[in-house]
Structures are given as C-alpha cells and as structure tokens.
Amino acid sequence: MFSTYYKILSLLTKHERVLLCWLVMSMIAVSLIDVAGVASIMPFMAVVGNPDVINTNNSLLKLYKITNAKTTNDFLLILGGLVFVVIIFSNAVKTLVLKYQLLFIHFRLYSISRRLLYSYLMQPYTFYMNQNDAILCKNILQEVSLFCHHVLMPLTQILSRIFVVFFIVAFLVFIDPVLAVIITTTLGGSYLAIYFLFQSRLAKLGDERFAANVIRSKVVTEVFGAIKELKVLNRERAFFDVFSANAYKIENNMATSNLISNLPSYIMECLTFGGILIIVLYFLLVKQSLGNTLPVIALYAFSGYRLMPALQGIFSAVTLLRFNVAVVNSLQESLSGVADVPNEWKTSEVIALPFERKIQLSSVFFAYPSAEFPVIQNLSLTIEKNQSIGLMGPTGAGKSTLVDLILGLLSPEKGSFTVDGTPVTPGNKLMWQRNIGFVPQSVFLSDDSLAANIALGVTREDIDYRAVEIAAKIANLHDFVITELPEGYETVIGERGIRLSGGQRQRIGIARALYHDPPVLVMDEATSALDGITEEAVIQAIRNLAGRKTIITIAHRLTTLKDCDVIFVIDKGRIVESGTYEELRGGSAIFKAMAKSDVQGLKDAL
Numbered sequence: 001m002f003s004t005y006y007k008i009l010s011l012l013t014k015h016e017r018v019l020l021c022w023l024v025m026s027m028i029a030v031s032l033i034d035v036a037g038v039a040s041i042m043p044f045m046a047v048v049g050n051p052d053v054i055n056t057n058n059s060l061l062k063l064y065k066i067t068n069a070k071t072t073n074d075f076l077l078i079l080g081g082l083v084f085v086v087i088i089f090s091n092a093v094k095t096l097v098l099k100y101q102l103l104f105i106h107f108r109l110y111s112i113s114r115r116l117l118y119s120y121l122m123q124p125y126t127f128y129m130n131q132n133d134a135i136l137c138k139n140i141l142q143e144v145s146l147f148c149h150h151v152l153m154p155l156t157q158i159l160s161r162i163f164v165v166f167f168i169v170a171f172l173v174f175i176d177p178v179l180a181v182i183i184t185t186t187l188g189g190s191y192l193a194i195y196f197l198f199q200s201r202l203a204k205l206g207d208e209r210f211a212a213n214v215i216r217s218k219v220v221t222e223v224f225g226a227i228k229e230l231k232v233l234n235r236e237r238a239f240f241d242v243f244s245a246n247a248y249k250i251e252n253n254m255a256t257s258n259l260i261s262n263l264p265s266y267i268m269e270c271l272t273f274g275g276i277l278i279i280v281l282y283f284l285l286v287k288q289s290l291g292n293t294l295p296v297i298a299l300y301a302f303s304g305y306r307l308m309p310a311l312q313g314i315f316s317a318v319t320l321l322r323f324n325v326a327v328v329n330s331l332q333e334s335l336s337g338v339a340d341v342p343n344e345w346k347t348s349e350v351i352a353l354p355f356e357r358k359i360q361l362s363s364v365f366f367a368y369p370s371a372e373f374p375v376i377q378n379l380s381l382t383i384e385k386n387q388s389i390g391l392m393g394p395t396g397a398g399k400s401t402l403v404d405l406i407l408g409l410l411s412p413e414k415g416s417f418t419v420d421g422t423p424v425t426p427g428n429k430l431m432w433q434r435n436i437g438f439v440p441q442s443v444f445l446s447d448d449s450l451a452a453n454i455a456l457g458v459t460r461e462d463i464d465y466r467a468v469e470i471a472a473k474i475a476n477l478h479d480f481v482i483t484e485l486p487e488g489y490e491t492v493i494g495e496r497g498i499r500l501s502g503g504q505r506q507r508i509g510i511a512r513a514l515y516h517d518p519p520v521l522v523m524d525e526a527t528s529a530l531d532g533i534t535e536e537a538v539i540q541a542i543r544n545l546a547g548r549k550t551i552i553t554i555a556h557r558l559t560t561l562k563d564c565d566v567i568f569v570i571d572k573g574r575i576v577e578s579g580t581y582e583e584l585r586g587g588s589a590i591f592k593a594m595a596k597s598d599v600q601g602l603k604d605a606l
C-alpha cells in the first residue's frame with residue numbers, strides 16, 4: 001500500500017510536491033480555523049443566556065474591560081461583531097483554500113496530461129507499433145483525470161484529516177486519556193478492520209474497471225474506424241455488445257467501490273450512538289442515576305461527532321485510492337523517466353544534417369521487436385545525391401521497413417546507415433529528418449484548412465502560402481483548389497469539412513512532403529490510389545524534380561518506377577536485383593512476374 005503512495009508522489013514533480021505540502025498545511029489550517037469559528041459562538045451564546053457569566057468568567061471579564069463596553073448590551077454587540085468577523089474570516093480562508101485546492105488538482109490534470117502526451121511523443125517509432133491509439137488517448141484523456149480527482153484529491157484529504165484526527169485525539173487524551181484510548185481504538189480499529197476486509201476486493205474491482213475501460217475505449221475507436229465495413233457486413237451489434245458489457249462492468253465496479261467506501265459511516269453511526277444509548281440506559285436503569293457520567297457521555301458523543309467524519313473521510317479516500325491503484329501503476333509506467341516538458345522545445349531550430357554526396361546502408365540487419373527473424377538481412381544500398389531510385393518486390397518483402405530505416409524511424413540492429421559518411425544515430429536523426437519529405441500509403445488529413453494540411457504542424461500565422469501554392473502545383477493539386485474548392489486553400493477538409501477522393505488525399509500528401517522543399521523525397525506507394533491519368537500527371541511533376549532532388553519511390557505499379565535511375569528489387573529483406581527499368585525488364589524473373597500481374601502497368605510500359 002505504501003508503495004502506491006510513493007508512486008503517487010513520484011508522479012509529481014519536485015515543485016508539485018512542494019505545492020501539495022502547502023495545500024495539505026492550508027487544509028489543516030482550515031480545519032483548525034473552522035473549529036475556532038464554531039467555538040467562537042459559544043461565549044456569545046453564554047452571555048446571551050446568562051449576562052452574569054461576564055463577572056464569573058475571567059476571560060470574558062478581561063474582554064469586557066478591553067472592549068471598554070459600558071453596558072452588557074454594548075458588550076453583546078461587540079462580542080456579536082467579533083464572532084461575525086471570525087466567521088467571515090474563517091469562511092474567507094475556506095474559500096481561498098478551496099480555490100487553491102481546485103487549482104492544484106486542475107493544474108495537475110493539465111500538467112500530468114501534458115507530460116504524458118510529451119512522454120508518448122518522445123517515444124521511438126517502434127513504441128507505437130505495439131500500442132493501441134485508443135489506449136494512449138484513454139490514458140491521456142480519462143486516466144489522468146481519474147488520477148487527479150480520485151487519487152490526488154483523496155490523498156490531500158487523507159493527509160489533512162490525519163492531522164485533524166491527531167488534534168482531536170490529543171484533545172481527548174488531555175481531557176480523559178482512558179476515554180481517548182477507548183474511542184480511538186474502537187473507531188479506528190473498526191475502520192481498519194473494515195478496510196482490511198475489503199482491500200483486496202477493492203483492488204480487484206479497480207483492476208477490472210481499468211481493463212474494461214481499455215476494451216471500451218478500443219471498441220469505440222474501432223467501431224467508427226471500421227464503420228463502412230461494419231455497415232456493409234451488418235456487424236455493428238457485436239461491437240455494441242462488447243461496449244455494453246464493459247461499460248456495465250465499469251459502472252457496476254465503481255458503484256460497488258463507492259458503496260464500500262460509504263458503508264462504514266452508517267455502521268459506525270449505529271455503533272457510536274448505540275454505544276451511547278447502552279451507556280445511558282445502563283446508568284439510568286441499572287444504576288438508577290446518570291450522576292457524574294453525564295459529562296463523560298457528552299464528551300464521548302462530542303468526540304465521536306468530530307472524529308467520525310474525519311475517520312470516514314480518511315476511509316473513503318483510502319478506498320478510492322485502493323480502487324485506483326491500476327491507474328497509478330499505468331501512469332507511473334508511462335511517465336517513468338519523464339521529468340517535465342522542457343520549456344525550450346523548439347523543433348524548428350534543428351539544423352539539417354549536411355547531405356551533399358550519398359546515403360549508404362552497409363550490411364544492415366533489422367528485426368521487429370515482436371518478430372523472430374530479421375525482416376532486413378544483410379542489405380547494402382547506396383543512393384547518390386539527386387538520384388531517383390525505385391524499390392519494388394513482392395508484398396512483405398521488406399520495402400516499407402527499408403524506407404523506415406532510411407527515414408530514421410527504425411535503427412539498424414547490425415550494419416551502418418550513413419549520410420555523407422556520417423552515421424545516422426538516435427542523437428542526430430532529427431537533423432537527418434530535416435532533409436526528408438515523406439508521402440505515406442495512406443495520407444492523414446487533419447480537420448483543418450487545406451493550407452494547414454499542406455503545411456502540417458506549422459502554426460497558422462507561420463504558414464508560407466507561397467510555399468503551399470508551389471507544393472500544390474507540383475503535386476498537380478492547384479487547379480483543383482482554384483476551380484473546385486469554395487474557399488481555395490482556406491477550405492476546411494477532413495472530418496468535418498469537404499470529403500476528398502483517395503487521389504486528392506494522396507496529392508495533398510505529396511504537396512505536404514514538398515512544402516519545406518526538402519532535398520530528399522520518399523514516397524511509399526504514394527501514387528497507388530491515383531487513376532492512371534492523375535498518376536501520370538503527378539509522376540510528370542515528380543519527374544520535373546528529377547536531378548534536383550533525391551527521390552526514393554516504393555511502387556507496386558511498375559510504370560511508376562519507369563523513370564528511376566536505378567530500381568532495386570527486394571525479396572525476403574535482401575536486394576536481389578538492381579538496374580534500370582529497361583535492364584530489369586530484360587533479365588529479372590521477379591520483375592517479369594510482377595509485370596505479368598500488373599496488366600495495366602505492363603500495357604502502359606509497352
């Protein structure tokens with residue numbers, strides 16, 4: 001259990017731990033001021049009830065003299081005013097501390113979710129291969145919120161209430177040590193017993209909730225991602241049922257944990273007041289008189305009345321924490337090693353790695369973390385600057401993996417990857433990537449303007465509209481923008497905007513890759529979704545870049561590679577052949593086999 005508390009604190013930065021300390025101290029101060037506020041009304045009521053008490057009570061007499069009151073009524077007025085000031089002060093402090101508490105919790109939500117997103121963004125590319133996007137989103141959006149409201153908030157309550165309990169117990173010890181021991185052990189022991197009775201059940205309920213939430217988040221994301229297929233296949237129901245079962249489990253477990261955390265308050269109330277009744281009845285009926293025991297009973301009732309809410313608060317908070325241990329563990333795993341988001345996180349300042357001569361891969365091996373055998377095996381490849389190369393080969397041959405290695409997204413396990421003789425390492429890969437424009441098989445569109453999509457990741461005010469237009473012209477997109485989009489480059493596309501065809505999406509992808517005018521252009525099946533005429537127009541545009549940029553193209557349609565200076569044929573992670581289109585057409589068996597299956601490509605080629 002203590003390891004959980006340690007983990008919670010380790011999720012906070014040093015500065016945040018100091019803030020937490022202040023918060024707990026101010027919460028303790030509030031409890032004390034609260035008691036003072038309530039207590040301050042007692043002397044006032046005493047004077048109202050019996051004005052003679054001024055003469056018999058030393059403190060009141062002193063106060064009477066200090067205030068210079070002429071009559072009892074004057075004194076009452078002053079006393080009432082003082083009480084009112086104390087109550088205003090006590091409530092003002094309470095409001096301030098509440099504000100501080102809310103700010104602390106909500107800003108932790110802000111800072112931890114920010115740190116978590118940062119930690120995910122800083123992961124190497126291989127991290128995302130084994131992750132489900134829905135779970136990462138859920139962690140950032142839901143689990144951090146749970147952590148702040150159902151872990152951090154209860155922790156502050158535990159810490160502050162422990163002090164309240166301590167003060168009440170100390171007061172009881174001062175008044176009557178024996179009674180203090182009896183009350184503390186009875187109430188504290190009962191809460192501890194209930195806690196130990198339920199703690200493993202709570203942890204189990206919490207783990208189940210966490211697991212069910214993972215499935216629920218996945219289902220929601222998947223159902224909308226595959227909505228077209230689901231509609232055609234009429235399979236919505238299966239997803240709906242999985243969602244329902246898990247949503248039910250989440251709410252059921254949360255309700256049960258809530259019940260467990262509130263249950264003792266009723267049991268303890270019965271115990272405490274049942275105890276008082278028994279004592280009163282015992283003295284009244286058996287001993288025939290309450291006699292001297294009345295003040296003790298009153299004290300017992302008063303202590304129970306003050307102590308019980310504090311203990312109940314601690315109990316509820318501890319159970320909430322126990323229920324959310326899985327959240328703490330998951331966050332700790334994701335955030336371990338992430339101190340804080342650096343203040344100076346400027347990607348634009350990365351200077352491009354010099355690239356004047358060649359890109360070289362020598363005897364490279366690469367295996368995916370989950371795979372037994374290497375996907376790339378002893379592969380060597382040299383690409384001269386401004387050369388245009390094509391990669392082809394059967395499906396699963398390792399072409400995309402090879403491109404990911406060239407992109408610096410994956411690192412070779414063995415062998416070397418150099419640019420002008422400089423090894424590309426995790427330390428300088430950002431510098432290398434500054435040289436690259438990449439067009440993937442499937443282009444992501446952000447729900448934003450076309451210009452913002454072409455200049456993806458550039459803030460609106462920094463978008464270079466001239467560069468946007470030049471890139472769009474090369475990608476054969478400009479005419480479409482001018483003639484068909486109502487607001488030209490400002491037209492919103494994507495989810496809530498204009499829906500584009502597959503070919504139009506690909507052309508946006510190409511324009512995006514060219515926006516920064518990079519010396520290297522990498523295209524992974526970038527034109528595969530385009531019709532023959534549009535593809536030819538885009539290839540023509542790319543052809544115009546030939547000799548001015550280094551172009552690496554993966555294509556299944558062989559005509560796409562017709563203009564490449566060299567085509568490398570990849571099979572089972574190795575380069576099995578290379579040459580120009582014409583050379584391979586004459587001698588390569590794989591090339592011929594692929595050309596046969598590519599009827600259209602073959603027709604175009606002949």
Ligand SMILES: Nc1ncnc2c1ncn2[C@@H]1O[C@H](COP(=O)(O)OP(=O)(O)OP(=O)(O)O)[C@@H](O)[C@H]1O
Binds near residue numbers: 371396399402
């Ligand atoms: N994240 C991954 N984890 C494990 N194995 C992977 C992963 N990605 C790809 N592979 C495997 O690596 C091999 C090469 O895949 P790759 O995508 O590089 O081939 P490809 O030649 O680009 O195929 P295609 O032409 O179908 O796109 C395949 O057997 C594939 O199953």
